[in-house]
């Protein structure tokens with residue numbers, strides 16, 4: 049598994065100093081370049097911690113984190129992130145929110161002023177792709193929760209990151225919107241082939257989207273099971289009603305049940 | 312009449328009603344004009360002393376705006392510093408709170424010793440009394456950035472300065488403009504206090520002299536002038552606040 053793009057090796061992380069919260073322990077996970085990985089586990093088990101470790105927002109007390117062949121010792125500078133809470137900036141229009149990463153990441157940062165029109169066009173194309181055509185000039189608080197979440201996906205992708213981190217991004221949405229956004233993410237991933245790590249508590253979501261699903265134990269979290277999802281792509285929503293799909297979900301549910309009991 | 316019209320009319324009805332009750336009360340109970348003049352006689356006094364009143368009001372306005380302007384610059388700067396560094400925040404907060412607790416009347420004599428009687432004590436008192444709410448509000452605005460927003464930017468490689476200019480500053484603006492309403496009122500109190508004690512001009516000084524002469528109608532006329540000016544300044548800052556941070560006032564709760 050030397051071809052891993054994101055690799056956490058026997059990682060331990062503690063919040064707060066001595067006697068703090070042991071969030072993850074002996075956590076080992078490897079995600080290949082271009083792969084769509086999903087992480088499932090009981091709430092509070094350290095899934096968000098895993099995301100923060102992999103992006104260099106937190107540093108492990110023990111073990112190593114390597115992303116793109118480099119040991120992570122500062123924020124990774126290239127990851128796109130989206131959370132359950134879309135956290136759009138309310139004083140910027142949706143379009144300007146989507147353009148925000150370009151004001152930070154090089155080489156866009158120094159080009160943005162000169163090539164504004166081209167970047168705006170790109171952002172608008174991306175908005176159209178997630179079903180927000182024409183909503184660029186609106187303010188985020190004029191959009192519904194699901195629309196804001198779409199926009200936040202655009203913001204996570206505008207700078208074409210090699211790594212997309214999604215932390216329960218569809219958790220707060222209704223079932224129909226959620227399934228619509230599954231398809232949006234599926235298509236974006238199919239078109240650009242970036243690496244995705246998706247944290248979710250929805251097993252169907254994990255199986256529908258991912259190439260590989262990791263199950264975490266209760267806190268302190270570590271990976272207790274890993275399941276390849278070999279359903280053929282492109283996957284259609286109908287696949288969620290197939291027996292193969294149900295079987296994988298069922299198997300994962302078994303792992304989660306065990307994970308919740310073991311302490 | 313719609314609910315909206317009623318709400319627009321309410322301030323006028325209540326204000327006029329207040330003065331009517333005052334007038335009637337004074338007449339019915341035969342209150343001596345030396346204790347509490349009626350609104351009509353105060354109105355007469357305002358007309359009689361109109362040149363003095365407007366001259367001194369203008370002076371007070373100047374002192375207030377000068378002190379307020381210094382407070383805005385200083386308060387914004389210190390608030391940004393406090394909001395962006397936990398160490399500075401922890402280190403200076405007790406000092407700030409302690410300083411704010413000192414009644415500023417007590418500072419005026421010191422300012423007079425340093426700068427003599429004149430405009431300096433008035434401007435400085437206005438400044439000293441009004442910067443605190445600006446500092447606290449701006450620091451609060453910065454301290455309450457959502458951690459997720461910070462994570463999104465940091466994972467892109469944003470520096471602390473980036474986060475400050477892209478998120479911190481715009482985010483703290485509603486807090487900043489909100490604090491201006493409070494600050495201008497305080498600055499006004501500060502300049503009047505200083506004028507009362509250590510100036511030859513200004514409404515505060517006019518009142519000090521009226522009080523020494525037992526000129527009760529002029530005293531009350533000055534009070535009314537103070538109130539009117541206060542309302543005007545408050546309204547101006549409230550209007551600026553609304554103009555500058557419309558995005559923060561979108562909730563129906565605030566609008567009602």
Ligand SMILES: Nc1ncnc2c1ncn2[C@@H]1O[C@H](COP(=O)(O)OP(=O)(O)O)[C@@H](O)[C@H]1O
Pocket residue numbers: 063064069070071090091092093094095096097098267
């Ligand atoms: N900033 C923090 N300070 C202290 N404890 C934290 C912090 N963030 C998370 N934790 C703790 O670490 C554990 C794992 O949290 P998290 O990774 O957010 O879990 P999950 O995302 O799986 O729900 C939880 O018990 C949580 O209380």
Ligand SMILES: [Mg+2]
Pocket residue numbers: 095096097215
């Ligand atoms: Mg979480």
